[in-house]
Amino acid sequence: MTRNEHTKPGYQHMDPAAFAALGAQQIAYLRPVQVNGQKAVAIFAADGTQIGAAPDVATAAAAVVQHEMAPVMVH
Numbered sequence: 001m002t003r004n005e006h007t008k009p010g011y012q013h014m015d016p017a018a019f020a021a022l023g024a025q026q027i028a029y030l031r032p033v034q035v036n037g038q039k040a041v042a043i044f045a046a047d048g049t050q051i052g053a054a055p056d057v058a059t060a061a062a063a064v065v066q067h068e069m070a071p072v073m074v075h
Helices: 016-021 057-066
Strands: 027-035 038-045 050-054 070-073
Touching: 027 050, 027 057, 038 057, 050 057, 057 070
Parallel strands: 027 070
Antiparallel strands: 027 038, 038 050
8 A cells, every 4th residue: 555545635744854744943941850850841832842941831831821932732
């Protein structure tokens, strides 16, 4: 079978770079981290680039929303 036989009509193949950029301007991922021995929450763009940090989830989520993005918590 060819690749086209596995795809639905109207869909096209995305290369890894295009897939990584999908949602990059709309979604930010929040993940618990340690910064200088203190608990914090890191903020990442959809492509995995760290774009910020906050002392807690509420503050991180508020910062994301303030920048017109949707926060998503990951572990």
